[in-house]
Amino acid sequence: MNCKEALEHLYEFLDKELTPDxxxxxxxxxxxxxxxxxxxxxxxAFLRFLQARSRARSAPPELKRRxxxxxxxx
Amino acid sequence: MVHxxxxxxxxSRLTGNAADADDLVQETMLKAYRAWDQYQRGTNAKxxxxxxxxxxxxxxxxRRSRHPETVDLDAIEPFAIFDGVQEEDPQGKFFDQIVDxxxxxxxxRLPEQFREAVVLSDVEGMSYExxxxxxxxxxxxxxxxxxxxxxxxxxxxxxxxxxxxxxKGSHA
Numbered sequence: 062m063n064c065k066e067a068l069e070h071l072y073e074f075l076d077k078e079l080t081p082d083x084x085x086x087x088x089x090x091x092x093x094x095x096x097x098x099x100x101x102x103x104x105x106a107f108l109r110f111l112q113a114r115s116r117a118r119s120a121p122p123e124l125k126r127r128x129x130x131x132x133x134x135x
Numbered sequence: 136m137v138h139x140x141x142x143x144x145x146x147s148r149l150t151g152n153a154a155d156a157d158d159l160v161q162e163t164m165l166k167a168y169r170a171w172d173q174y175q176r177g178t179n180a181k182x183x184x185x186x187x188x189x190x191x192x193x194x195x196x197x198r199r200s201r202h203p204e205t206v207d208l209d210a211i212e213p214f215a216i217f218d219g220v221q222e223e224d225p226q227g228k229f230f231d232q233i234v235d236x237x238x239x240x241x242x243x244r245l246p247e248q249f250r251e252a253v254v255l256s257d258v259e260g261m262s263y264e265x266x267x268x269x270x271x272x273x274x275x276x277x278x279x280x281x282x283x284x285x286x287x288x289x290x291x292x293x294x295x296x297x298x299x300x301x302x303k304g305s306h307a
Contacts, residue, residue, distance in 0.1 A: 078263050103217045103227045110230040114238035115258045120143035124157050128164045
């Protein structure tokens with residue numbers, strides 16, 4: 062696998078959506094190619110950051126009360 | 136109501152405002168409760184709920200959703216931010232200085248098709264297959280929307296980080 066092919070699988074690799082064969086090929090390439098390894102690490106850090114920042118909030122407690130009341134109340 | 140937080144996060148990003156998000160979640164829960172006999176046990180409950188939520192959004196809220204002007208899709212070249220930062224900050228540490236609100240604002244500015252893909256994947260951690268089912272599109276479409284959406288978000292947040300002085304940036 063060359064750099065271009067590896068990059069085409071970037072997000073599928075990080076999202077763990079590749080078949081085991083292709084995933085292994087990408088992993089082998091990343092082990093052998095430092096620039097691609099760094100690029101993938103950067104993208105992985107970006108996705109982790111995105112998740113951490115966007116998953117932080119929970120639903121307001123009054124909404125939960127409202128729904129429970131609507132479903133089972135009165 | 137284990138999935139309430141997830142429903143609320145998705146509803147907030149779809150509607151773009153807190154009051155509509157609350158109403159949309161409430162409506163989704165009521166519809167789900169009434170349609171409970173249609174839910175197939177053992178299948179993905181979160182996916183089922185999100186499908187109901189999305190249909191309600193499209194049918195009743197989309198028209199009046201108050202999203203800020205979205206970015207012009209064609210104006211964004213999906214160039215790799217990495218090329219511009221690999222000298223200065225190859226590990227992307229500058230991202231860590233960007234706060235929640237700024238990230239949510241950037242997500243809210245994505246065109247709807249891209250926003251829902253990124254919310255289901257990066258916010259809710261769903262698989263391509265689950266996302267394809269909820270959005271009713273082929274998996275290839277999910278992949279390409281996610282690719283574009285993430286590149287757009289990167290470009291937006293990178294631009295913001297440069298404007299705040301978190302990173303010098305290179306104008307390649």
